Amino acid sequence: MTELHGDGGPLPHIPDDLTIPQFLLDSHHPSRPVLKKPQPWLIEELTGREIGSDELRARTFGLANAFKMRWNIGEDDVVCIFGPNHIDYPVAIWASLRLGAIVSGANPAYTADELLYQLTTTKARLLIAHPVSISVALEAARLAGLPAECVILFDAVPGAPHANVQDLIAQGLEHTQQFAERRLKPGEGKRKLAFLSFSSGTTGRPKAVMIPHHSVIANVIQMAHWTQAKDESRPLELQRYKAGGRGLAVLPFYHIYGLLIILHFHLFIGHTLVVVEKFNFERFLDNIQRYRITNLCVVPPMAVLLCKHPAVKKYDLSSVRMLMSAAAPLSAELTNQLSELLPNAWIGQAYGMTETCTVVTFPQTDRRLGSLGSGGVLLPGCTARVVKPDGSLAGLGETGELIVSSPSIALGYFNNPQATAETFKEGWVVTGDEVYFNERKEIFVVDRIKELIKVRGFQVPPAELEGHLLDHPDVGDVCVVGVPDEYSGELPLAFVVPSAEAQARMKADPSTAAAVRDAIMKHVADHKTRYKHLAGVEFIDAIPKNPSGKLLRRVLRDRAKTLRKNGELVLKTRAKL
CATH class of the missing domain: 3.40.50.12780 (ANL, N-terminal domain)
Structure with missing residues (x-):
């Protein structure tokens, strides 16, 4: 072969000369079916509210108009969307793209530190958050130097000073078009960014x-x-x-x-x-x-x-x-x-x-x-x-x-x-x-071959967890590997060489080993999103490495499989997404 x-x-x-909203909302492609009768494009699960294509286009226009009027969002500005699915999530995407901006979606389970990293990496100018995520959003925005008036809510919250998508759409629809929609030259669609989507690497x-x-x-x-x-x-x-x-x-x-x-x-x-x-x-x-x-x-x-x-x-x-x-x-x-x-x-x-x-x-x-x-x-x-x-x-x-x-x-x-x-x-x-x-x-x-751990479809880089764990005083050295799990696909397991001080405590009183293990797991749980939490900590005398110092993860993955097969490894799992 x-x-x-x-x-x-x-x-x-x-x-290669259309933006995504122009392709999806404004044009027809030969491979696209033609609907025989009108139907909703979106239905809000809990309320049953239906939104058709005309309303979607209008809401997209209204939000784009408001973004331009209020924040002058334009070419290559980044709009970060932080929250779970919402019926106006696609509207927020397409409104941003109509202005030539770039969208970066963030995991609503992120901590403020994790969201801060995404905001600073992308240099986001606007942050759209779901009301359930507002406290984390505001803390991350503050740390990133993003003004509070640049944090927008999908839905109005009584007493909250922040703009919300619903009101912004209404305001935008009350005005004539204030923006010149981005028109791409032939071939430009291959270079013009639409999304900055985060993916973990091997390190x-x-x-x-x-x-x-x-x-x-x-x-x-x-x-x-x-x-x-x-x-x-x-x-x-x-x-x-x-x-x-x-x-x-x-x-x-x-x-x-x-x-x-x-x-x-x-x-x-x-x-x-x-x-x-x-x-x-x-x-x-x-x-x-x-x-x-x-x-x-x-x-x-x-x-x-x-x-x-x-x-x-x-x-x-x-x-x-x-x-x-x-x-x-x-x-x-x-x-x-x-x-x-x-x-x-x-x-x-x-x-x-x-x-x-x-x-x-x-x-x-x-x-x-x-x-x-x-x-x-x-x-x-x-x-x-x-x-x-x-x-x-x-x-x-x-x-x-x-x-x-x-x-x-x-x-x-x-x-x-x-x-x-x-x-x-x-x-x-x-x-x-x-x-x-x-x-x-x-x-x-x-x-x-790469060293990513995939938990419920989410990528977890072992090096990120290892770096965090090495900050814990009880951790002398560490290697994180993925272990198979029927429900989650894989789960992160930390092989830890205890620090000298921790080893002394455990030698003096073996019952403290459980407390050390729990403290290490809590250290991750307190600072990382849920799918990055450790399923277990296994103490080890030394982390296997090759002559150049590279961690031999496969050796420890095999060890974890053997321990589990022999019933010597018990993982803490949660049967929920």
Whole structure:
């Protein structure tokens, strides 16, 4: 095997002179289905409020107008959105993009320190926050030197002095257009940034991935073309992405999966999105039943709950005709269980990264189940190489590191040329994942060559936790590894060499070991977002390293597996997202 190319080509024209809102709201692409009758684009989960395309365009205009009038937001200014999904989250995105600004979505679970890092890295000029996140938002803004008047709330809070999106939209709609919408020159869409989406690297803190407008548009067209969403001549059982369907927007819009696949792709192909602010499993089931959801995008922890939670039997899930899982591999066992639970649905997986502007593989469209454990097939326009350790290209069935090219790949990491050079190489992305392909061009992810730990689809860089742990007085040396977990995919486990003082205390009184362990775990819990919390601390005499000082994580991962197999390792897990 030299290179693998995605089937289904050639791709339709990918416009490189449109912004994302112009592509989605103002134009028609040949691969886009035409709706036979009006339908809402968005539904607010709790209230049932419906918003159609005309209202979305008007709200987007109103907010863009207000941003321009009040803050003079314009070319390459950064607007950070900090909060869970909200029915006006896409309005905030598209309003910013209409002005030529750049959007950076932040995890609502972030601490003030973590949000501060994102605000300072991107030099954000505006911070839009959900009311539930306002205290963290204000603290991070203060530390970043962002004036309080530049913090905006999605919804009004009685007595709060901050502007809110609802009032700003109304104000903007009361005035004539105060901004000149950005018009791109041919080819400029490939360079003009739309998003700074954060992705963790193998070392250090998260990095901002530079995603241009063209990358988002390209990936949407790739998915629409592959799924043949427009083709109504196909047998009905093959039309799994039929216009008029309904999706559940429960995955967060700040994450590339929710942002691109759920928000932009599903709206492009004529689906209505039920926007969910916060995941609650029984409400998730109720929403599927109440809104007759046809297309589900999930992550493996949700699949675990669907297969094992006793409440599932109380709900009618028969409307689901397509379930796609991504962000982490879904096991063959879970795929089979999902297939039994949803006999009317096709089950598949996708594989992608923030750096590839989401998916490079997608579920098969010609059969209900792909090969068990596979992450889908290469999308049209994508080319893959599997490189063995000796630099040669692997054949079918042989493992190696995935290097991939696609019209959707990002430009690199913002203000980080060294990291960019390591991952982005002449139009290719070095993924750091060990994979193989079968004869059907289905991908199978074996392991991560890079050292990221993936917890419920979120990337956790071990080096970030190690650096933090080394500040604790009881930690002399440390190595953090991921251990497999059926629910979360992986969980961070810290192998710790106790400091001399801690060792002396534990030697004098062995019962203090538990207190030392708990204090180390609390040190992380007090300063890091939930998915970065340690599942356990294992004391060790020395951290294995190679002659150059590099941590030998694989040795400790193997040790953790052995300890767990022998029942000597107990992890603290929480069965909730």
